[in-house]
Amino acid sequence: MECPVCESTRPDEERYCLRCGAALNPGHAVGSCTVVISFDLDGPSGMINRHPEFERQPSARSFGEYGPAVGAPHVLALLARTGIPASFYIPGWVAERHTALVAGIAEAGHEVGHHGYLHEPPATLNREQEAEVLDKGSAILAGIVGAAPRGYRSPSWELSEHSLELLEERDFLYDSSLMGSDAPYVVGESLVELPIHWSLDDYPYFMFGPADGRRLMASPQQVFETWAAAFEECHSRGAVFTLTMHPYIIGRPGRLSMLERLIHHMRSFSGVEFLRGVDVAEAVRGAFLSE
Ligand SMILES: [Zn+2]
Ligand SMILES: [Zn+2]
Numbered sequence: 001m002e003c004p005v006c007e008s009t010r011p012d013e014e015r016y017c018l019r020c021g022a023a024l025n026p027g028h029a030v031g032s033c034t035v036v037i038s039f040d041l042d043g044p045s046g047m048i049n050r051h052p053e054f055e056r057q058p059s060a061r062s063f064g065e066y067g068p069a070v071g072a073p074h075v076l077a078l079l080a081r082t083g084i085p086a087s088f089y090i091p092g093w094v095a096e097r098h099t100a101l102v103a104g105i106a107e108a109g110h111e112v113g114h115h116g117y118l119h120e121p122p123a124t125l126n127r128e129q130e131a132e133v134l135d136k137g138s139a140i141l142a143g144i145v146g147a148a149p150r151g152y153r154s155p156s157w158e159l160s161e162h163s164l165e166l167l168e169e170r171d172f173l174y175d176s177s178l179m180g181s182d183a184p185y186v187v188g189e190s191l192v193e194l195p196i197h198w199s200l201d202d203y204p205y206f207m208f209g210p211a212d213g214r215r216l217m218a219s220p221q222q223v224f225e226t227w228a229a230a231f232e233e234c235h236s237r238g239a240v241f242t243l244t245m246h247p248y249i250i251g252r253p254g255r256l257s258m259l260e261r262l263i264h265h266m267r268s269f270s271g272v273e274f275l276r277g278v279d280v281a282e283a284v285r286g287a288f289l290s291e
Contacts, residue, residue, distance in 0.1 A: 015238040018288045021181025021195070023237070030238025032271030033231065034280060036194065037263075038087040038153075038176070039075060039245050041102075043067050043094040045119040046155060064248050068098045071251020076108060078256060082263050087277040089115035089153040089176070092140035099144050106145040111276040113151035114138060114172075121158035131166055138170070151277050153177055153244075157196065164188050174281035182239035184284040192281040192288075194242060200230060201244040206255065220258035228265055235269050240280060 001024075002009050008019035015030055016023060044064025047054045054060040079086050088105050090112060095102045106112050116122075117133045117140075125133065134152075142148040152167055154177040164187050167175055174184075174192035187193045198204050205218035205226075227243065234241040250256060266272055 016181055016183040017185065018284060019186055021183065021185035021193070023182075029236050031235060032238055033235040033266075033269070033273075034240045035231070035266055035272060035274045036087060036240060036242040036277050036280060037079070037084055037245075037274060038089065038242060038277060039072075039247055039250075040115055040153065041067060041072060041088050041090045041094055041098075042115070042119055042155075042246055042248065043091075043097070045091045045093045045116075049119045049121075049155070067246060067248030067251065068094060068101055071247030071249075071256075072101055072105075074251050074256055075245075075247050076105065076110075078260055079110065080108065082260065084263065084274045085109055085111075085276045085279075087111040087113055087151065089113040089151070090141065091115045091119045091155070092117040092137040093119070095140050095144055102141070102144045111151060111278045112141055112145050112149060113153060113176075113277065114141065114149040115153050116155040119155040121156040122154050122160040122163045123158040125160065127160075127162045127166075130160060130162055134166055134170060150174070151176060151194075151281065153196075164191060167191055173278060173285060176242070176277055182234060182237055184240055184280060186284070186288050190285055190289060192284045194240070194277050194281055196242055196244050200227065200242060202246060202249045202255070203244075206249045206252070220254050223255075224258050224262055224265075227262055231262075231266055232269075235272070241266075242277070 003017040005022035006020035014025050044061045047064055114137050117137050120133055122130050138148045150173040152172050152175050157177045159177050168188050168191045174194050176194040178193050178195050179197050181195050184192050184194050205223045208217045231241050
C-alpha cells in the first residue's frame with residue numbers, strides 16, 4: 001500500500017504512515033492504544049534559563065525544586081504501585097544536582113532521556129552551542145546511569161533547523177518534540193519521532209505565576225476529562241497516547257491522584273499497552289527498516 005501523502009510504500013497497514021505520520025484509514029475504528037507516560041524532570045532549570053536571576057531567588061527556585069525533591073518520589077511510587085514503565089527526560093543541570101534520584105529512576109526500569117543542559121530551547125542556540133549542549137547532557141546522564149540516552153525531548157519543544165541532523169549524527173534513536181501526527185513516524189534517515197502536543201501536557205492546565213498574568217489553574221477533574229477524551233479517541237484511531245508531565249506540576253496533591261485514576265481508566269480498555277518512549281521508538285524503527 002502506498003501512502004497518499006508522501007507516496008512512501010512503507011506505511012503501517014491500517015493506521016498511520018511510518019514515513020510521514022499521515023492518517024491512512026480515517027473512520028476505521030482500530031480499538032487499541034499504546035500509552036507513553038513521560039515526565040520532564042525540569043526542576044527550576046527552565047525558569048533559570050529564561051530568568052537567570054531566579055537562581056538567587058529562594059521562592060522561585062523552590063517552586064521548581066519541589067519536582068526532584070517531592071514530586072518525583074511520589075511519581076515513582078505511583079509508577080511502582082501501578083507497574084508502569086515510564087520515560088523521564090532530564091536536563092544535565094538537574095541530573096548533576098540529583099544523581100541519586102536519576103540513578104534510582106534508571107534502576108527502577110524507567111528510561112532516562114536527554115532534555116538539554118540548563119533547559120536551553122535549541123531554537124535559541126547556534127549550531128555549535130546546540131551540539132555542545134547535546135554532548136554535555138549525554139555525558140552527564142551516561143556518567144550517572146552507565147549508558148548514553150537514546151531519546152531526546154527538546155526543552156520547550158523548540159527544535160532548531162539543525163536539531164534533527166545533530167541527533168542523527170549522534171546516533172539518537174528518537175526525538176519527542178514534534179506535533180505532526182498521533183503516532184510515531186520517521187524523520188530523516190531513521191530517526192523516529194514520538195509526537196507530543198500541548199493538550200497532553202500538564203503545563204498549560206496547571207502552571208501559574210502571578211507575574212505572568214496567567215489565568216486560573218484548571219481543576220484535576222477538568223484535566224481528567226480532557227485527557228480521558230483524548231485517550232478514548234486515540235484508542236479508536238489506534239494512536240500512541242503520549243502524556244508529558246512535570247514532577248513539580250503533576251506531583252502536587254490532588255493532581256497525582258488524578259493521574260492514577262486516569263491510568264485505571266485507560267487500563268479498563270482492551271488492547272492498551274504502557275511502554276517507554278524508547279521501546280515504542282525501537283519497534284517503529286524496526287518496522288520502518290524491515291519493510
Ligand atoms: Zn506518508
Ligand atoms: Zn522541560
